[in-house]
Amino acid sequence: MVVRFGLIGCGYISNKHLMALSSCTETQLTAVSDLNHERMEEAEKYYQTISGQENPIKFYKNYKEMLEDENIDAVIIASFSGLHAEMAKASLTANKHVILEKPMALSIKESNELIHIAQKQNKELMICHQLRFMPIMQRIKKLINKGKLGKLFLGVCSIRINRSPEYYSLASWRGKWESDGGMLINQGIHVIDLLQWFLGDVETVYGEIIQHLSQLKETEDVAVGVIRFRNQAKGIIEANIVTNPNNLGYSLSIFGEKGTICIEGPSLNKISRWFIEGEEVNIEELNNLINDKNEEIYMYDNFLEAVNFENKHVLIDGKEGKKALELIFALYQSALNDEIVNCPLKAFATSDMNRKKGD
Numbered sequence: 001m002v003v004r005f006g007l008i009g010c011g012y013i014s015n016k017h018l019m020a021l022s023s024c025t026e027t028q029l030t031a032v033s034d035l036n037h038e039r040m041e042e043a044e045k046y047y048q049t050i051s052g053q054e055n056p057i058k059f060y061k062n063y064k065e066m067l068e069d070e071n072i073d074a075v076i077i078a079s080f081s082g083l084h085a086e087m088a089k090a091s092l093t094a095n096k097h098v099i100l101e102k103p104m105a106l107s108i109k110e111s112n113e114l115i116h117i118a119q120k121q122n123k124e125l126m127i128c129h130q131l132r133f134m135p136i137m138q139r140i141k142k143l144i145n146k147g148k149l150g151k152l153f154l155g156v157c158s159i160r161i162n163r164s165p166e167y168y169s170l171a172s173w174r175g176k177w178e179s180d181g182g183m184l185i186n187q188g189i190h191v192i193d194l195l196q197w198f199l200g201d202v203e204t205v206y207g208e209i210i211q212h213l214s215q216l217k218e219t220e221d222v223a224v225g226v227i228r229f230r231n232q233a234k235g236i237i238e239a240n241i242v243t244n245p246n247n248l249g250y251s252l253s254i255f256g257e258k259g260t261i262c263i264e265g266p267s268l269n270k271i272s273r274w275f276i277e278g279e280e281v282n283i284e285e286l287n288n289l290i291n292d293k294n295e296e297i298y299m300y301d302n303f304l305e306a307v308n309f310e311n312k313h314v315l316i317d318g319k320e321g322k323k324a325l326e327l328i329f330a331l332y333q334s335a336l337n338d339e340i341v342n343c344p345l346k347a348f349a350t351s352d353m354n355r356k357k358g359d
Helices: 014-023 037-051 081-093 108-121 135-145 165-169 183-199 283-290 295-308 318-337 350-354
Strands: 003-008 027-033 058-060 074-077 097-100 125-127 152-160 202-210 222-229 234-240 249-256 259-265 270-276
Touching: 003 014, 003 295, 014 027, 014 037, 014 074, 014 295, 027 037, 037 058, 074 081, 081 097, 081 108, 097 295, 108 125, 108 318, 125 295, 125 318, 135 183, 135 249, 135 259, 135 283, 152 183, 183 222, 183 234, 183 249, 183 318, 202 318, 222 318, 270 283, 318 350
Parallel strands: 003 027, 003 074, 027 058, 074 097, 097 125, 152 234
Antiparallel strands: 152 249, 202 222, 222 234, 249 259, 259 270
């Protein structure tokens, strides 16, 4: 069955979705929505060029009008963070399946509402944590599940990148707690999602943040966090957007009683340590896995399978997508109140960060 898609938000990130969509069979882009007509034209041209499809694509300046289109089965939401939850709720209520860019929401309340509506409407809600679909990450997850690393002791993720004042000046919503959500949510969430996916459910979080480099924004420049997982493993998050003169990259390390795996680089594209007790390392096979950059396509394949078959569901639904977000929320709340925070959280919104400590 051909799944017909509508796209909300035709900015930079939408090109990744259009590329993946064009690489999948039995799909069709039917409509796009953006406040900027020129961006809609650019999205149409880009999609038609890479897909070879020349079917007419409708333009909607108002995304709510697009949701009334009965020729759309699923909606891709690639707008800015502060609108994700509102647009996803409207799309699910309009009886559409949804692919939702991270973060799924900027509050616990809205996250829970999305999960509830998707279940009530019996619609698939995919949260875009596409790094889980990287073949190398799938391999690590299988090794952990099989007990190949033994008892897990520690996981460490690092985000060392640069975001200049000019970056924040390009869009008024950037760097605002209420509309953007913070550096961890926008630049760090993918690696943090892998950390919690590998080590499991979170029990407590302690965090601290620093914000002082730019008057253009409210959100953090530096963040550190210490995590205790329910399996008693520990986790460390260290992240910054002040790495000079430019991005250094990301790293993710897992330490267990029977093995150590460390991956780093600009796009987690280098294996710096791969040791599993009693097993030889097949470097060629691992390099083939880490050089496979089709994770976005694999994510779409998973979504299409879930839409087309009743007994299939997306790998990263609302409940899964909420996990990394809740971990970050706990770190923010800890920094705000200067205390260790227990998970799961009952309530939190990034807008809470506008309060002073103790308020």
